Amino acid sequence: xxxxxxxxxxxxxxxxxxxxxxxxxxxxxxxxxxxxxxxxxxxxxxxxxxxxxxxxxxxxxxxxxxxxxxxxxxxxxxxxxxxxxxxxxxxxxxxxxxxxxxxxxxxxxxxxxxxxxxxxxxxxxxxxxxxxxxxxxxxxxxxx
Numbered sequence: 001x002x003x004x005x006x007x008x009x010x011x012x013x014x015x016x017x018x019x020x021x022x023x024x025x026x027x028x029x030x031x032x033x034x035x036x037x038x039x040x041x042x043x044x045x046x047x048x049x050x051x052x053x054x055x056x057x058x059x060x061x062x063x064x065x066x067x068x069x070x071x072x073x074x075x076x077x078x079x080x081x082x083x084x085x086x087x088x089x090x091x092x093x094x095x096x097x098x099x100x101x102x103x104x105x106x107x108x109x110x111x112x113x114x115x116x117x118x119x120x121x122x123x124x125x126x127x128x129x130x131x132x133x134x135x136x137x138x139x140x141x142x143x144x
Contacts, residue, residue, distance in 0.1 A: 067111045068119070071136040074106040081130045082108070089122040090114065105135060 027033045033044040041054025072078050086093055091114040099107045112119065119139050126137060
């Protein structure tokens, strides 16, 4: 995800960390990064883009939120299909919360910013091209 977000000149340029690793260790790879204090999290910035990695979800923001919920097979490339489709429809993914269910599936909650038509189009595209990987894919809205 980091390699694609920052175009570091090819896949595999970013260090590979498992969830057992320490996110702060990415500071050595991404010089423009900022540690988030006492939390084992890091915000990496490059060329006007940023991504925050950590073990806890960010605090909720005020106001209504729209997010894409996905329950999918926990296979390599599955989330890439979803994220690439969002990017192709110019849908901004603000935050992503991922949860492995340890049964061969996982859930993703992607907070998104886009027009409803673009979101519907992206959902339809994913269902049509990779529907066998996604058990559930829905646009949800909270009134928060």
